Amino acid sequence: MRRRRGAVLVDAILRAAADELVESGYAGLTMEAVARRAGTNKNAVYRRWPGKAALGIAAYRRLAAAATDVPDTGSLREDVLELLRRVNRQFSSPLGAVQRDLLAAAATEADLLAGLREASADAGSLLWLGVLERAVTRGEAPASALHPRVATVAVVLLRNEYVVRGAQTAPDDVLVEIVDEIYLPLIRGRAGSAPLHPSADPPDDRGHDEEDRRDHEQPEQTLDRQADDRQDQPHHQ
């Protein structure tokens, strides 16, 4: 049999790692199994990635490479609900399991986190800002709502649902509740009307709103291709 090398081999290993990741999660990912499945041995793996964490990230990136487009139903509520449903589906899919698993493992292994953050969190916030922005131009939301932390509240709450309850899928009621009881009221409340607490402090105006907000312009953003190519390929080429 011919002996594979270079890019072909890298690809085979990465594919094997991704498969193992889906089947067994990050915790169950073993270097031996990856090597075996790729039809090679640990040597070839360690020559390219310094350890399990690095290989895990690389494999996850290959999995997450699918693009996500923004829904555009004409109503903020429906847009948000739709986006939330997609995220929910994604979370409860094998890929989501891997994602949550990796994020969990990242709490311990610091190097995992760095590579992971850009791959999911950052890109995601662009999606949500996009939806909100469209709502602003429709007059459905005040411009003051265009804030990364505000825009992503819904996903954060959904993710929390997964963290607190076990794995499984979050039922649709929960999504609806998040949108109707929290997201929409929040947007509404940011309209600035009815200050409700007439007591002391002027509640706004601190130094935020510059550091955090990015351009949020490009409407279709891939889920993870933007600051890549650093962990995907080895340390000593």
Added chain:
Amino acid sequence: MRRRRGAVLVDAILRAAADELVESGYAGLTMEAVARRAGTNKNAVYRRWPGKAALGIAAYRRLAAAATDVPDTGSLREDVLELLRRVNRQFSSPLGAVQRDLLAAAATEADLLAGLREASADAGSLLWLGVLERAVTRGEAPASALHPRVATVAVVLLRNEYVVRGAQTAPDDVLVEIVDEIYLPLIRGRAGSAPLHPSADPPDDRGHDEEDRRDHEQPEQTLDRQADDRQDQPHHQ
């Protein structure tokens, strides 16, 4: 030297496990080390807890046994900010590191999660409901805001901060931003005034508010003593 047994020994083991947990995190927690540190051996440990996960929970509970009282400054904003600051301090303390570490590990080991949920999440939501409730009686918040998911939004966002950014402490700006940009506007928005989207659906009234809300009465609630005594003591005593 005399040979310890029963409660004394259990206590020594638990103390040792808690120490190890603080020093090395859940991932670095080894049964050997715990046994050694407690001046005994794995045998005595395994006779009481079925495995690492169970021991981890039990040890964590001993750590988290400190009570948390609710702040009462007379202003919702200050109450929330104060509570959030406490949580932030707690998150960035060794105990918090352990807590996040355990929660991370729980993503993989299902049995961990069950014991952990009641120990932190559930009890925490009572605190937040308490603060909110006081604000309602002061007229600072609408009664419709008395909803577990609403009440805990701030902590959830803060926890998310820890998950997404690495460990470290969240800077105070972030807390203020969460309160002023999200929590307060959300409460304000739930007042029901200014519906903002005059289009279709009446946005409220679904089946919530019965299943989820508990009594939320007792003003001083220990952080974890309420459905205990199940993992703290062994399986075949």
Added chain:
DNA sequence: CTAAAAAGGAGACGGTGCGTACCCTAGGAT
């Protein structure tokens, strides 16, 4: 008071996984 039965202590073992090292071989480059 003595003997049986719990319960603790010491240490070994098998299993699994990580990461490393050694040596051999294929195959592209010169």
Added chain:
DNA sequence: ATCCTAGGGTACGCACCGTCTCCTTTTTAG
């Protein structure tokens, strides 16, 4: 044809989990 790089096979040391066996101390029962 020959070098040298990179892949392959395999064994190793290490750490950890969870189990088991043998022995000793303490408690309890008779």
